Amino acid sequence: MxxxxxxxxxxxxxxxxxxxxxxxxxxxxxxxxxxxxxxxxxxxxxxxxxxxxxxxxxxxxxxxxxxxxxxxxxxxxxxxxxxxxxxxxxxxxxxxxxxxxxRRAKHRLLAGFLGNNVLIKLAAGTLKLSKKTGLGGLLRCVVPLEHTKAGYREMAAGPAAFPALSNIPHPERPHPGKIAYFQGCAMKMFFPAAAQATVKLLSRTAEVTIPESACCGMPHLAHGMADQAQALAKKNIEAFADADRIITDCASCGSSLKEYGHRLAADPQWAARAQEFSSKVMGLSEYLYDVGYQPKQKNALRVTYHDPCHLVRGQGIKKQPRDLLQRAAEYVEMPRADKCCGGAGTFYLDFPEASRKILSEKVKNIESTDADVVVTECPACLMQLAKGEQQSGRFKAMHISQVL
Ligand code: SF4
Ligand code: SF4
Missing domain, CATH: 1.10.1060.10 (Alpha-helical ferredoxin)
Structure with missing residues (x-):
């Protein structure tokens, strides 16, 4: 041994x-x-x-x-x-x-793919094209796609700066400083419109940059590739070195990024930088709540909220999204809102039957609220909930950035 x-x-x-x-x-x-x-x-x-x-x-x-x-x-x-x-x-x-x-071949393939930004951009472009040509209907069997004309190109073009639109943060709170958006792989590939909505929201609080991020490393860690997860962490620490705060709209990414300090603690060259990086990371609702964000107006939607595991238990973020949603729409709590939806990275691909059964209970709980929209803050949950949307036909699944 x-x-x-x-x-x-x-x-x-x-x-x-x-x-x-x-x-x-x-x-x-x-x-x-x-x-x-x-x-x-x-x-x-x-x-x-x-x-x-x-x-x-x-x-x-x-x-x-x-x-x-x-x-x-x-x-x-x-x-x-x-x-x-x-x-x-x-x-x-x-x-x-x-x-x-x-290492199992499918996990090696997944890790190789997610570790390569060129391939991720290519996949995002292909998914966008598939929607335009109608092939999206076929792909929807695997992953529900959300691609709009205002899609991926602007978001994935590399480092960019978005000027602040207005000074939304409460005047008594400290200014958030230089904020950088961490756009995870799933947001890049599957939810570019939600990612754009995130950037718009963030731009209402401060100037936003979008450094070229690498995968957060969560999928690598979850499938026995800790060495690759550490290499990706180092790339992200380099890429976001100038930011005062690093905001992500993916619960899994946020949970992973906040762990860099712990993951690299035994590496004398990186431990301090990793700790500093993790201390700057915030989830989208955590950040918006912190800066006192107020939606421009309350809309007529009845919404409920599904807690991503990596947000509610991974980061202890429970109150913030609910509070923000109550400011933006009519809010109703669903039963067992914090129970996993069964998506969980590649779980839904590896164990489709169990995943489907877990989702069925979630769908019933959503339907019991009579909500028009189920909101969440994680693209992996959103993919699963979008399947629930297709199954039920009684609600829409949306990212929190699109409701706020
Ligand atoms: S049986 Fe389950 S709940 Fe009890 S100590 Fe072990 S892990 Fe914890
Ligand atoms: S699936 Fe079950 S064993 Fe695994 S983390 Fe969740 S509660 Fe624990």
Whole structure:
């Protein structure tokens, strides 16, 4: 066993040893809700990982798949009396499996694609074209597309500056300084109009720049490629060095960017810079709430809100989007708003049946509110909720930037 494997197992053991097998996680795990198997809930997962770390189980592909069968939604941790970080144990276990069994081809492909900005721009352009030519209808089977004529080109053209439109922040609050928009891969490819709405909103508070961002690294970390995640983190730290605040409208990106300080803590050359970078990162609603943003007018929509896991539990942001939406429209809370929608990165592609069942419950909860629009602040959730929109026909799914 090499040093990396030993360190990985030590990290796993430090987490699993905190579990006292009380079973409180069984009541909140969305995967357990649909799979009804002990191996699919935090307690069972941790037992499997513990057995593997102690040498009682030999890593194999079935075990690797069991570790993938987790949304990394943190609901178990939130409800756990010992606050056991099962999602982190799963991420570390995936890393260990990738070293032991080799990285799976589909994850290598995904990582290679997301690590290459040229390919992302090409994909965004192709998606835009597919909408114009009607092929978008076919692609919609895989991912719901949102592309307008005012699409991607302006947003992805590289570093750009958008002048402040007006001084919206409350006069008694400190000026936000130089703000930079971190546009994640999914916002670039699938939701360019929502990304434009974000830039417009930010421009009402200060001058905005859009540095050329690399992928935040979350997909790489989630699939056993921690080394690539660290390389991407360093690229972003360089690219956003001049910003006073770094704002993102993707919950997953925000959660990942705020972790750079932790992820690079053991790297003496980067630790301080990573810490400084993470301290500047804010989610869109977190930022707008902080600067006292007021929508120009209240619209007639009835809206409800779905909490992205990486925003509500990953960053503790719950009040801010609700408060802003109450200023912008008629707001109604949905039942279990913070329960995962089943999208979770590539979970919906890897486990479509479980993802569909989890989404069905979300759709029922949205419909129970009679809302015209379900709003969220994460492109991964938005893709999943847009499928719910097609399934239901009773509501629209929109990014928060488009409602504010
Ligand atoms: S709630 Fe926490 S301590 Fe209890 S079984 Fe689940 S992970 Fe273990
Ligand atoms: S992170 Fe979410 S899906 Fe994974 S075990 Fe915990 S509650 Fe279940």
């Amino acid at each position: 090499n040093k990396t494997e030993k360190m990985s197992l030590a990290k796993i053991q430090a987490i699993v040893n905190q579990c006292d097998r009380c079973g409180a996680c069984l009541t909140v795990c969305p995967v357990y809700d649909v799979a009804h198997r002990e191996a699919a809930v935090a307690r069972g997962r941790l037992a499997t990982v513990r057995a593997m770390a102690e040498g009682g189980l030999t890593p194999d592909s079935k075990m690797a798949e069991a570790f993938e069968f987790c949304l990394l939604c943190k609901a178990c941790t939130e409800n756990c009396p010992s606050k056991v970080k099962t999602d982190e144990a799963m991420i570390e276990a995936r890393q260990y499996m990738a070293v032991k069994l080799g």
